Amino acid sequence: MNPTMTKKLLLTLLAWGIALIVFFPIFWMVLTGFKTEGEAVATPPSLFFEPTLAGYHEVMARADYLKFALNSIVISFGSTLLALIVAIPSAYSMAFLPTKRTRGTLLWMLSTKMLPPVGVLMPVYLLFRDMGLLDSQLGLTIVYMLMNLPIVVWMLYTFFKDIPKDILEAGRMDGAGTLQEVLYLLLPLTLPGIASTGLLSVILSWNEAFWSLNLTTSDAAPLTAFIASFSSPEGLFWAKLSAASTLAIAPILIFGWLTQKQMVRGLTFGAVK
Amino acid sequence: MIRPPFPTCFLQWGIPMRERTSGRTVGGFRNVFLQGPAVTLLLLWMLVPLGMTLWFSFQRYNLINPMISGFAGWDNYTYLLTDPALWTAMGNTLLLVGWVLAISVIGGTLLAVLFQQEFFGRGIARLLVIAPFFVMPTVGALVWKNMLMHPVNGVFAWLSGLLGLPVIDWFSSMPLASIIIIVAWQWMPFALLILLTAIQSLDDDQVEAARMDGAGPLAIFWFITLPHLKRAISVVIMIEMIFLLTIFAEIFVTTSGGPGLASTNLAYFIYIRALLDFDVGGASAGGVIAIILANIVAIFLIRTVAKNLET
Amino acid sequence: MATLQLNNIVKDFGGTQVIKGVDLEVKDREFVVFVGPSGCGKSTLMRMIAGLESTTSGEIAIDGQRVNEVGPADRGLAMVFQSYALYPHMTVEDNMGFSLRLAKVPKAERREKVLAAARILQLEPLLDRKPRALSGGQRQRVAIGRAIVRNPSIFLFDEPLSNLDAALRVQMRIELARLHEELDATMIYVTHDQIEAMTMADKIVVLQDGVVEQIGSPMELYHHPRNRFVAGFIGSPKMNFLEVEVRGADAEGVDVALPGGDCRVPVAGDGVSAGDTLTLGIRPEHLVLDEAGPLTGRIQVIERLGGVTSLYLEHGDSEWILVADGNVAHRVHDEVRFTFDPACAHLFTADGLALAHLTRHPLADIDRKENRASSASDGR
Numbered sequence: 028m029n030p031t032m033t034k035k036l037l038l039t040l041l042a043w044g045i046a047l048i049v050f051f052p053i054f055w056m057v058l059t060g061f062k063t064e065g066e067a068v069a070t071p072p073s074l075f076f077e078p079t080l081a082g083y084h085e086v087m088a089r090a091d092y093l094k095f096a097l098n099s100i101v102i103s104f105g106s107t108l109l110a111l112i113v114a115i116p117s118a119y120s121m122a123f124l125p126t127k128r129t130r131g132t133l134l135w136m137l138s139t140k141m142l143p144p145v146g147v148l149m150p151v152y153l154l155f156r157d158m159g160l161l162d163s164q165l166g167l168t169i170v171y172m173l174m175n176l177p178i179v180v181w182m183l184y185t186f187f188k189d190i191p192k193d194i195l196e197a198g199r200m201d202g203a204g205t206l207q208e209v210l211y212l213l214l215p216l217t218l219p220g221i222a223s224t225g226l227l228s229v230i231l232s233w234n235e236a237f238w239s240l241n242l243t244t245s246d247a248a249p250l251t252a253f254i255a256s257f258s259s260p261e262g263l264f265w266a267k268l269s270a271a272s273t274l275a276i277a278p279i280l281i282f283g284w285l286t287q288k289q290m291v292r293g294l295t296f297g298a299v300k
Numbered sequence: 301m302i303r304p305p306f307p308t309c310f311l312q313w314g315i316p317m318r319e320r321t322s323g324r325t326v327g328g329f330r331n332v333f334l335q336g337p338a339v340t341l342l343l344l345w346m347l348v349p350l351g352m353t354l355w356f357s358f359q360r361y362n363l364i365n366p367m368i369s370g371f372a373g374w375d376n377y378t379y380l381l382t383d384p385a386l387w388t389a390m391g392n393t394l395l396l397v398g399w400v401l402a403i404s405v406i407g408g409t410l411l412a413v414l415f416q417q418e419f420f421g422r423g424i425a426r427l428l429v430i431a432p433f434f435v436m437p438t439v440g441a442l443v444w445k446n447m448l449m450h451p452v453n454g455v456f457a458w459l460s461g462l463l464g465l466p467v468i469d470w471f472s473s474m475p476l477a478s479i480i481i482i483v484a485w486q487w488m489p490f491a492l493l494i495l496l497t498a499i500q501s502l503d504d505d506q507v508e509a510a511r512m513d514g515a516g517p518l519a520i521f522w523f524i525t526l527p528h529l530k531r532a533i534s535v536v537i538m539i540e541m542i543f544l545l546t547i548f549a550e551i552f553v554t555t556s557g558g559p560g561l562a563s564t565n566l567a568y569f570i571y572i573r574a575l576l577d578f579d580v581g582g583a584s585a586g587g588v589i590a591i592i593l594a595n596i597v598a599i600f601l602i603r604t605v606a607k608n609l610e611t
Numbered sequence: 612m613a614t615l616q617l618n619n620i621v622k623d624f625g626g627t628q629v630i631k632g633v634d635l636e637v638k639d640r641e642f643v644v645f646v647g648p649s650g651c652g653k654s655t656l657m658r659m660i661a662g663l664e665s666t667t668s669g670e671i672a673i674d675g676q677r678v679n680e681v682g683p684a685d686r687g688l689a690m691v692f693q694s695y696a697l698y699p700h701m702t703v704e705d706n707m708g709f710s711l712r713l714a715k716v717p718k719a720e721r722r723e724k725v726l727a728a729a730r731i732l733q734l735e736p737l738l739d740r741k742p743r744a745l746s747g748g749q750r751q752r753v754a755i756g757r758a759i760v761r762n763p764s765i766f767l768f769d770e771p772l773s774n775l776d777a778a779l780r781v782q783m784r785i786e787l788a789r790l791h792e793e794l795d796a797t798m799i800y801v802t803h804d805q806i807e808a809m810t811m812a813d814k815i816v817v818l819q820d821g822v823v824e825q826i827g828s829p830m831e832l833y834h835h836p837r838n839r840f841v842a843g844f845i846g847s848p849k850m851n852f853l854e855v856e857v858r859g860a861d862a863e864g865v866d867v868a869l870p871g872g873d874c875r876v877p878v879a880g881d882g883v884s885a886g887d888t889l890t891l892g893i894r895p896e897h898l899v900l901d902e903a904g905p906l907t908g909r910i911q912v913i914e915r916l917g918g919v920t921s922l923y924l925e926h927g928d929s930e931w932i933l934v935a936d937g938n939v940a941h942r943v944h945d946e947v948r949f950t951f952d953p954a955c956a957h958l959f960t961a962d963g964l965a966l967a968h969l970t971r972h973p974l975a976d977i978d979r980k981e982n983r984a985s986s987a988s989d990g991r
Contacts, residue, residue: 035418035419035420036420038414038417038418038419039419039420039421041414042414042415042417042419042422042425043419043421043425045411045414045429046425046426046428046429047428049428049429049431049432049485049488049489050428050429050431050432052432052440052443052444052447052448052485053431053432053435053443055443055447055448055455056439056443056447059447067447068453069453071458071462072455072458113337113338113341114338116333116334116335116337116338117334117335117337117338117339119334120331120334120335121335124331124334126331130606132335132339134602134605134606135342136338136342137601137602137605138598138602139342139345139346140542141542141594141595141597141598141601141602142346142349142350142591142594143542143545143546143567143587143590143591143593143594144546145546145548145566145567145570145571145586145587145590146350146353146570146587146588146590146591146594147349147350147352147353147587147591148570148571148574148575148583148587149352149353149356149574149580149583149584149587150348150349150352150353150356150584151349152574152575153352153580154348154349154352172341173341173342173345176338176341176342176345177342180338230434233436234434234435234436234437236436236437236438236548236549236552237546237548237549237567240548240549240552241571241575250436251436251437251438251549252438254436254438254439254442254553255438255442255549255552255553257442257553258438258442258445258552258553258554265446265447265453268442268446269443269447272436272439272442272443275436275439276434276435276436276439279434279435279436280431280434280435282434283430283431283433283434284427284430284431284434287430287493288497290493291493291494291497294490294494294539295494295532295535295536295539295605296605297605298531298532298535298604298605299494299497299498299531299532299535
C-alpha cells in the first residue's frame with residue numbers, strides 16, 4: 028500500500044471514530060426508543076434486542092403528545108412566516124436601497140439579539156400575564172418571531188446582496204413596479220436562500236427552551252416543555268422518552284443537515300461565508 | 301414610432317418625491333415603509349422590556365406579597381450584590397462559559413482541520429459530527445443525564461464497571477462538570493460547523509505557496525490556517541458567549557441548579573428569584589446585571605461583524 | 612421622433628456633486644456616445660436619463676416633455692446593461708418578452724414581437740435556453756433583443772461591450788452600428804473606450820468630473836479639441852505635450868521656441884504675448900522622422916506592430932511618442948531627429964484651453980452616416 032493510501036485510511040479511522048463518539052448519544056437515544064422499558068435500563072446495556080415500536084405507540088397514544096407536537100409546529104412555523112413577512116421588505120430595502128443609515132440599522136438589529144432573555148424575563152412575563160398571552164400559542168409565536176427577526180433580516184440581506192442590482196433595474200426598465208419586481212424577479216432568484224432562512228428560523232424556534240418553559244404551562248407548551256417534563260420521575264420511562272425525543276428532533280436534524288451551509292452565514296451575521 | 305403619452309406628474313404609490321442623498325429609482329418605494337415594521341417591532345421588543353426591567357429593579361415588588369411595594373432605591377442591588385448566592389452563580393457562570401468555550405473552540409478548530417482532509421465517507425461523517433447542535437437542548441440534556449451519566453443504568457457506569465473503575469455519580473459528585481460536558485457536546489459542533497466553513501474559504505494557492513517555501517503540516521496549521529481562522533474563531537467565541545451566558549434548559553432538566561447552588565448559573569439564579577420566589581424587584585436587578593455582562597461581550601461582537609459589512 | 616434635452620442637470624450624492632450642471636441636446640435618430648475616464652459621471656448621467664437615479668436639479672425632457680418625475684418604465688426607453696442583467700431564471704424568450712408580459716400583452720402577440728427581435732439578432736435557435744447556457748456574445752445579443760422588443764424611442768447602452776473579448780467587441784461594434792441604421796432609433800451609449808466612441812458616434816460627449824468638456828463629432832474632437840483634457844483623451848497613443856515659450860503672437864499665428872529653432876503654429880494668438888508659456892500638443896502620428904528636424908530624442912523602447920512602429924523617445928526630461936511606419940530600422944538608444952507639420956499642432960494656455968485653429972479641418976463636420984453604405988437613403 029502506498030503512503031498516501033495509508034494516510035487516508037488512518038485519517039478515515041480517526042475522523043470516523045470521533046464522529047461516532049460525538050454522534051453516540053443521539054444514536055443511543057434512537058436505539059433506546061425501539062427497546063422495551065426493561066431493556067432500556069438493562070445493565071449491561073443491550074445492543075442486540077428485538078426492536079419494538081411499543082415506546083412510539085405509547086407516546087402517540089398519549090393524547091397530549093400530539094398537542095405538544097402541534098404546538099411546536101404551529102408556533103415555530105407561524106413565527107417563521109411572520110418573521111419572513113416582516114423581514115423581506117426590510118432586507119430588500121437594505122440590500123437594494125442602501126443609505127448611510129443602513130449599516131447602523133443592521134448592527135442595531137444585531138444588538139437586540141444580544142439582550143439576554145433572562146434580563147427581560149420579568150417584564151415579558153408580567154406583560155404577557157396582563158395581556159392574557161401566558162400559555163398561548165400567539166404569545167410564544169410573537170416572542171419567537173421577535174427573537175429570530177434580526178437573524179432572518181441578516182440572512183435575507185446577505186442573500187439579497189448576492190443578486191446584482193442591475194437585474195432589478197432591468198426589471199424596472201421593463202416596467203415592473205416594486206411588487207412585481209419582488210414577485211417575478213427577487214423571490215424566484217432567492218428562493219433557496221429564503222427557504223434556508225426559514226428553516227433556520229424554524230430550527231431555532233423549535234429548539235428554544237427558555238421562553239417556552241417560562242411562558243407556557245400546558246395549553247401552548249411545545250415539545251421542549253413536553254420533553255422537560257420527563258426530568259422529574261427519574262429513570263422510569265426511558266424508552267418512551269427516547270421515542271418522543273427521536274420524534275422531536277428528527278425533522279429538525281434533517282432541516283439542519285439540509286441548510287448547514289447557508290446557516291453559517293445567518294448564525295454569524297455574515298461574518299463567515 | 302408610437303409611444304404612450306406621459307402622465308405629466310407620475311407619482312407612484314402616491315408618495316411625494318423628494319430630493320434624496322442616495323440613488324433611488326424615480327417613483328420607487330421609500331425605505332421608511334419597507335423597514336418600518338421590522339424596526340418598530342424590534343424597537344418595542346428592546347425598549348419596553350428593557351425599560352420595565354430597569355424600573356422594576358428599583359422597586360419593591362413581590363408577586364405574592366402585595367404589601368411589599370414602593371421605591372426601593374439601590375436596595376435590590378445592594379441586597380443582590382451582598383448575597384453570596386449571586387457570587388456563587390456568577391462564578392458558576394464564568395466556569396461554565398470558560399470551559400465550554402475552551403473545549404468547543406480548541407476541539408472545533410482541531411476537528412475542522414481533521415474534517416477538511418480527504419477521507420472515506422467524509423460527507424456523512426461531517427453530518428454526524430455536527431448533529432448535536434441541532435438537538436433540542438432539553439432532549440440532549442436528558443439523554444446524557446438518564447442514559448449516559450446515570451450512576452446505575454447509564455452507559456458510562458457500565459463502561460467504568462468493565463474497566464474496573466469506580467462508578468461516578470455524575471450529577472451529585474460533579475454537577476457543574478457534568479453540565480459543562482453536556483453543553484460542550486452541543487456547542488462544539490457549532491464551532492466545528494463555522495470553522496469548517498471558514499477553512500474551506502482558505503486559498504489553496506496559499507497553502508501550496510507555503511509548501512513550496514518548505515512548510516510542514518504543523519507550520520501550515522500554525523502560520524496559515526490559524527491566522528486565516530482568526531476572525532471566524534473570534535466570531536464563534538462571541539456568539540457562543542452570548543448564548544452560554546444564559547444557559548438555562550440544560551440546568552433546568554438535569555440538576556435544577558443543585559445540589560445546593562453547585563450548578564446554579566446567573567440565568568438560573570434569576571429564574572429562581574423571579575418565578576419561584578416571585579421577587580420581581582430582585583430578579584430585575586439580576587436581569588440588569590445579566591444585560592450589562594452580555595453587552596460587554598456584544599460590543600466586541602458587533603465591532604467584528606461591522607468590519608465585515610460594507611454598505 | 613425622439614429627442615432628448617438635458618438642461619443644467621445636477622446630481623448630488625450626499626453633499627458631493629457628481630454631475631455638475633450638464634446641458635445636452637440629442638437629436639432624433641442620433642447616436643450619442645458619453646465618454647470619459649471612470650468616475651467621470653457618464654454612467655450616472657445615463658442612469659438619470661433612464662430614471663434609475665433621481666435628478667437633484669435641472670430638467671430632463673424627452674420630445675420636449677419634462678420626465679423628471681416619470682418612472683423608468685414609462686419614459687419609453689430601453690437600457691442594455693454592462694452586465695447584461697438577464698433574468699437568470701427565465702429563458703431567452705421570457706427574458707425578451709418580460710416587459711410585454713408586465714404590460715399584459717397577449718401571449719401570441721408577445722411571441723410574435725419576440726420572434727421579430729430574435730430574427731434581427733439571429734437569436735431564434737436560442738429562444739428556449741436559459742442565460743447561463745449562452746456565451747458572452749449571445750448574452751449580449753439577448754440583452755439588446757430585450758431592449759428592441761420594447762420598441763423604445765431611445766436606446767441606452769451602458770458600456771455594453773466591456774465584458775467581451777477583443778475580437779467579439781469589434782464584431783458587436785459593427786453590429787450595433789448596423790442596428791442603429793436598421794432600427795432608426797435614437798441611441799445613447801456610455802463607454803470609457805475612446806475607440807468605441809470614435810467609431811460609432813454621431814456625436815461624442817466627453818465628460819470629466821461631472822462636467823462636459825466638449826461635445827462634437829468624432830473628427831471635430833480629434834482635430835479641434837477644446838482643451839488639453841479632450842486632446843489627451845481622444846486619440847491613441849496619447850498626444851505629446853511640451854511646455855514651450857512664446858516668441859511672438861498675433862491673430863495669424865503664434866511663434867514658439869523649440870529646441871531646434873522657432874516654429875509658427877497657425878492658431879489665433881489673441882491675448883498671447885511674447886514670454887508666455889504655452890503647452891504644445893502634437894499627436895504621435897503627426898510626428899515625422901526627419902534628419903533635419905528641429906526636435907531630437909533618444910529611443911527608449913520600440914514597439915513594432917507591423918504596419919506601424921511606435922518609438923518612445925526621451926529628450927532631457929521630456930518624453931515623446933512617435934508613430935512611424937512599420938519599416939523603421941532604428942534600434943534602441945539611437946538618437947533620432949524629427950519634425951511635424953505646424954498645422955497639426957495644438958497650443959494650450961496655462962488653464963488648459965486650446966487656442967483656436969485658423970482653418971477648420973475639412974472632415975470636422977462630416978456626418979457619420981457618410982462613412983457607411985447603408986440604409987440611410989431608405990430611412991426617411
